Amino acid sequence: MTTQAKTISECGSCATSCNTAHLTKLGIKTGGWDYVVALAGNPNTGKSTIFNRLTGLHQHVGNWAGKTVTRAEGAFTLNEKKYKLVDLPGTYSLLSTSVDEEIARDFVLFGKPDVTIVVADATRLERNLNLVLQILEITDRAVVALNLIDEARRANLTIDERALARDLGVPVVPMSARRGEGVTELLNAVESVAEGKFPARAHRIKYADEKLEKAIETLAAELRAEFADLPNARWVALRLLEGDESIIKAVRLNQLGTVKEAGIFPSLVQIEAN
Amino acid sequence: MPSNAETILETAARLRRDVGGNLHDRLTEAIYADAGKIVARAVSSDEKSNNRNLEQTFDRLVTSRWFGFPLMILLLTGVFWLTIAGANIPSAMLGDLLQGTVYNWLHTFAAALNAPWWLKGLLIDGVYLATAWVIAVMLPPMAIFFPLFTLLEDLGYLPRVAFNLDRLFKRAGAHGKQALTMMMGYGCNAAGVVSTRIIDSPRERLIAIITNNFAICNGRWGTLILIGAIFIGSTAPPALASFIAATSVVAIAILGVIFTLLVSAFLSKTWLKGEASSFSLELPPYRPPQIWQTLYKSIIDRTLIVLKRAVWMAAPAGAVIWLMSNIFIGETSIATHLITFLNPFGLLLGLNGVILVAYIVAIPANEIVVPTILMLTLNMAKSGLAQTGVMLEFDDNAQIQQILTGVGGWTILTGINLMLFSLLHNPCSTTIWTIWRETKSLKWTTIATILPVILGIIVCFLTATIARLSGLI
Numbered sequence: 118m119t120t121q122a123k124t125i126s127e128c129g130s131c132a133t134s135c136n137t138a139h140l141t142k143l144g145i146k147t148g149g150w151d152y153v154v155a156l157a158g159n160p161n162t163g164k165s166t167i168f169n170r171l172t173g174l175h176q177h178v179g180n181w182a183g184k185t186v187t188r189a190e191g192a193f194t195l196n197e198k199k200y201k202l203v204d205l206p207g208t209y210s211l212l213s214t215s216v217d218e219e220i221a222r223d224f225v226l227f228g229k230p231d232v233t234i235v236v237a238d239a240t241r242l243e244r245n246l247n248l249v250l251q252i253l254e255i256t257d258r259a260v261v262a263l264n265l266i267d268e269a270r271r272a273n274l275t276i277d278e279r280a281l282a283r284d285l286g287v288p289v290v291p292m293s294a295r296r297g298e299g300v301t302e303l304l305n306a307v308e309s310v311a312e313g314k315f316p317a318r319a320h321r322i323k324y325a326d327e328k329l330e331k332a333i334e335t336l337a338a339e340l341r342a343e344f345a346d347l348p349n350a351r352w353v354a355l356r357l358l359e360g361d362e363s364i365i366k367a368v369r370l371n372q373l374g375t376v377k378e379a380g381i382f383p384s385l386v387q388i389e390a391n
Numbered sequence: 392m393p394s395n396a397e398t399i400l401e402t403a404a405r406l407r408r409d410v411g412g413n414l415h416d417r418l419t420e421a422i423y424a425d426a427g428k429i430v431a432r433a434v435s436s437d438e439k440s441n442n443r444n445l446e447q448t449f450d451r452l453v454t455s456r457w458f459g460f461p462l463m464i465l466l467l468t469g470v471f472w473l474t475i476a477g478a479n480i481p482s483a484m485l486g487d488l489l490q491g492t493v494y495n496w497l498h499t500f501a502a503a504l505n506a507p508w509w510l511k512g513l514l515i516d517g518v519y520l521a522t523a524w525v526i527a528v529m530l531p532p533m534a535i536f537f538p539l540f541t542l543l544e545d546l547g548y549l550p551r552v553a554f555n556l557d558r559l560f561k562r563a564g565a566h567g568k569q570a571l572t573m574m575m576g577y578g579c580n581a582a583g584v585v586s587t588r589i590i591d592s593p594r595e596r597l598i599a600i601i602t603n604n605f606a607i608c609n610g611r612w613g614t615l616i617l618i619g620a621i622f623i624g625s626t627a628p629p630a631l632a633s634f635i636a637a638t639s640v641v642a643i644a645i646l647g648v649i650f651t652l653l654v655s656a657f658l659s660k661t662w663l664k665g666e667a668s669s670f671s672l673e674l675p676p677y678r679p680p681q682i683w684q685t686l687y688k689s690i691i692d693r694t695l696i697v698l699k700r701a702v703w704m705a706a707p708a709g710a711v712i713w714l715m716s717n718i719f720i721g722e723t724s725i726a727t728h729l730i731t732f733l734n735p736f737g738l739l740l741g742l743n744g745v746i747l748v749a750y751i752v753a754i755p756a757n758e759i760v761v762p763t764i765l766m767l768t769l770n771m772a773k774s775g776l777a778q779t780g781v782m783l784e785f786d787d788n789a790q791i792q793q794i795l796t797g798v799g800g801w802t803i804l805t806g807i808n809l810m811l812f813s814l815l816h817n818p819c820s821t822t823i824w825t826i827w828r829e830t831k832s833l834k835w836t837t838i839a840t841i842l843p844v845i846l847g848i849i850v851c852f853l854t855a856t857i858a859r860l861s862g863l864i
Contacts, residue, residue: 161675206588212415240676242434246426268676274436281433295681320429322421329414332406339402343395357403359415365403368396 140304141194142173150192150201152311157225157252158236159245160207163264165189166294167236167303168204195304200311203230209244211251212361225252226349232310234303236262239269239276239291249285250322255349257317259287260306267293286318332358446677450551454674459555464641466548470539471637475620478531479633485530489523513713521709524762525701529613533697536612537689540577545680549574554674556648563652564659566595569602573651576606580818581825583608588829594665598658600826601839604818605647605654609697610757614813615640617761621792622806643810650815650846701758708752708759709766716770726767740848741808741855745771745799750812755820760813765794772798804858808851815847 156164172191189204205221225233235252237245242263249261263278282289288306292299309315324330336354340347347353356364407414452458497519501511543549553570560567568590576583583603590596607615616636624636659665715726723731726748734744749763772794795801817840818826827836 243426243430246429247422250422250425268678272436274434277433277435281429284429284432320425322418322425324418324421326410326417329410332410336399336403336406339395339399343399354403355418357400358407358410359418360407365400368399371396 140171142171149199151198152231153201153203153228154307154311155225155228155230155233156202156204156236157221157233157248158207158262158264159209159238159241159248162207162236162238162245163294164204164207164236167234167262167264167292167300168202170294170297170300171304172202195308198308198311200307203228208248210248211255212356226255226352229348230256231258232307233259234262234307235259236264239263239266240272240274242276250320253285253287253319254322255352257287257319258310259317259319260303260310261285261287261289262294262299262303263289263291264294266291267296267298285320287320288315329358449677450674453548453551454554459551463552463555464645466543467644468634468637468641470536470543471616471640472634473539474532474536475616475624475636475640476633477535478616479620481531482527486527489527490520494520494523509717512717513710517709517711517713518706519709521705521712521759521762521766522702524765525705525759526698528617528761529701529758530694530698532613532616533609533694534690536616537694537697538686541685541689542680542682545678545685547675547677550674559652560655563656564665565598565602565652565655566590566592569595569599569651569655572599572603573606573648576603576608578609580604580606580608580822584822584825584829592665594659594663597830597835598655598663600829601658601835601842602651602654604822604839604843605651605814607644607647607814608757608819610701610819611813612640613758614761615643615810617791618806618810618813619643621789621795622801622803625792626803639810643814646811647814654842654846697758701756704756705759705762708755708763711752712763712766712770716767724770726770730767730771739855740812740851741804741858742812742851743799743801743805746805746809746812750816753819754817757813757819764799765791768794768799804855804863808854811850811854812847815843815850817841817844 156168158164168189168191171193173193191202191204193200193202203224205224206218208218208221210218211222211225224230233252233256235249237249252259261281263276263281266276269276276291278289278291288310290299290303290306292303294300306315310317333351333354336357337350340350340353344350353364353368357368453462494515497515498511501515550571553567553574556570556573557567560569569587571589572583572586575586580603583606584600587596587599587603590599619636619639620633623639624632627635712726715729716724718725720728729748730744732744733747737743737745737747745764745767748767749760752763753760795805799805817823823836823840826839827833830836
């Protein structure tokens with residue numbers, strides 16, 4: 118696939134990306150990376166468009182929810198560091214149950230990406246923040262791509278991205294992936310988070326409930342003692358307190374932290390039994 | 392099992408009682424409260440905009456109970472009308488070039504090289520001719536149809552169609568998202584089967600997998616458009632021909648939706664009993680399509696990829712067809728044996744032996760059905776004409792029709808039933824394999840493979856019988 122590796126600086130027509138002289142799109146050559154970057158977000162917010170922009174690949178892009186159902190992987194290099202980019206199926210929440218949403222959830226939770234880009238639709242920010250906040254519960258190493266900013270402008274919405282970044286505690290990059298606006302800024306933000314240059318203090322949801330906080334900590338401590346390399350003990354603890362069956366089962370079977378391969382049809386046996 | 396897993400789960404159960412019930416709701420509320428506060432600080436909106444209002448008015452029209460379906464049918468007919476009207480001339484030119492000029496040139500070249508007859512036959516009359524047919528028959532309609540379809544997709548029309556169909560799917564006991572997986576199937580059934588992962592419930596997902604084959608895929612649009620044009624369109628006055636042909640293709644597509652719903656309803660009342668689960672479907676904003684990107688995307692990513700696959704499949708199929716036609720058992724070729732054997736059954740279904748053999752050869756790819764039919768028909772005719780050495784030239788739809796009616800003995804019933812059988816037959820081998828990979832169940836893979844063929848046989852038998860009894864043919 119060498120034909121797909123081309124430097125952006127070669128294409129003089131796209132003025133917006135010309136200061137990204139150090140970006141090389143590597144297509145599907147994903148071996149030997151320095152950083153893994155996950156692309157998460159609600160359905161139909163432009164994850165695949167951003168993915169294609171950065172990797173030079175042509176993932177099918179459609180204007181509808183539910184188009185990407187598997188993980189797609191691509192790569193690019195930026196300032197001599199190689200990044201593997203993983204495009205995840207769209208999901209409204211990390212608490213859901215269908216196979217495509219589980220793929221996204223498991224990767225963000227247990228795939229240990231170095232940076233998670235959360236793509237948010239600027240025209241539907243409040244609803245999109247639901248997932249952003251859930252992801253920030255899990256990781257500090259995130260960048261919010263405020264995509265479709267051109268549509269937001271057309272709808273006369275003004276978004277103060279500085280206020281947003283302050284509240285969320287992670288970089289917020291307004292962009293229009295379709296037009297190639299904000300791609301450079303997104304890459305800069307990803308780089309600074311990946312290299313630990315951004316002092317991330319991600320927003321944490323305030324439960325205003327001391328009893329709950331204490332319960333989470335007790336349980337998280339037990340989990341950490343048992344599963345040494347579990348990255349998100351607090352999150353798992355919360356799910357256990359909620360009584361999430363799939364997490365309870367994962368603890369029992371010692372499958373916490375395994376990233377499930379796509380294409381498994383979990384409850385078929387159940388149907389056969391009916 | 393980790394040694395302390397049960398201890399942890401016990402702690403969790405104890406603490407769960409401590410923190411009290413409906414924790415999930417409290418957590419969700421906390422998230423929404425935070426999101427609301429953050430948005431209030433960061434977003435300000437100018438209410439003067441009436442963009443949204445316009446969009447909403449349009450949405451109400453597109454998804455309305457009365458206008459939704461007629462508008463959908465009108466749009467689809469328009470797309471096919473443009474495809475059929477636009478593809479005829481380039482198809483004729485390509486046919487002229489590939490099956491006339493280049494074909495003759497290849498034969499002259501081979502003669503100059505003194506190539507043995509079987510090598511010439513295998514490579515030129517087999518591999519090359521099948522490939523040339525696929526390109527001439529499929530490239531022009533695809534190059535028109537795909538960009539138009541992609542434009543509708545980019546615009547955001549497909550989820551509106553899904554929205555319209557949702558009611559019907561629910562009534563059939565299936566998942567509303569099945570409408571979306573069906574949309575995927577209109578491109579490729581294998582992709583459609585994979586896309587059923589968006590459906591949570593395994594029961595509804597299986598229904599969506601089994602019925603995905605009723606969504607006409609890339610490989611079949613070409614067959615329908617061509618047969619619709621030469622058998623249905625030609626019955627109308629020339630000015631209306633393309634429109635009538637487009638209508639016939641739309642009719643088959645709608646029949647596919649009807650079969651999807653009927654089979655879904657049947658499955659959810661019998662082997663896959665259960666209630667339809669509810670979900671929320673997001674209608675994306677209408678986005679102005681980016682014309683050049685759409686063209687690039689649909690020509691490079693879809694047309695050429697589909698064509699490449701078709702050519703890859705057609706080349707070996709061409710060799711198989713030539714071998715079948717030129718290896719003799721006793722007095723007759725293998726192809727003739729097979730065709731003669733299947734012919735009575737084919738005729739019973741209003742089809743013929745050639746069509747059935749073509750559908751066997753074309754199991755790897757639907758794209759090659761029409762080229763296979765044409766080559767087999769011509770080969771049969773040639774052996775019938777006792778190798779007179781007459782080159783049959785054929786380069787446009789009228790001539791294809793002459794071959795099929797004159798040489799193959801087709802009637803309008805054969806055309807209609809081929810269109811029906813194109814909708815109702817087994818999925819291609821890639822799709823079958825994908826169904827197996829997604830379900831890991833021999834039983835359901837077999838059902839998904841066999842069920843459409845059985846339906847096809849029943850439907851074709853019924854139309855043929857009705858046509859015969861009413862004296863139409």
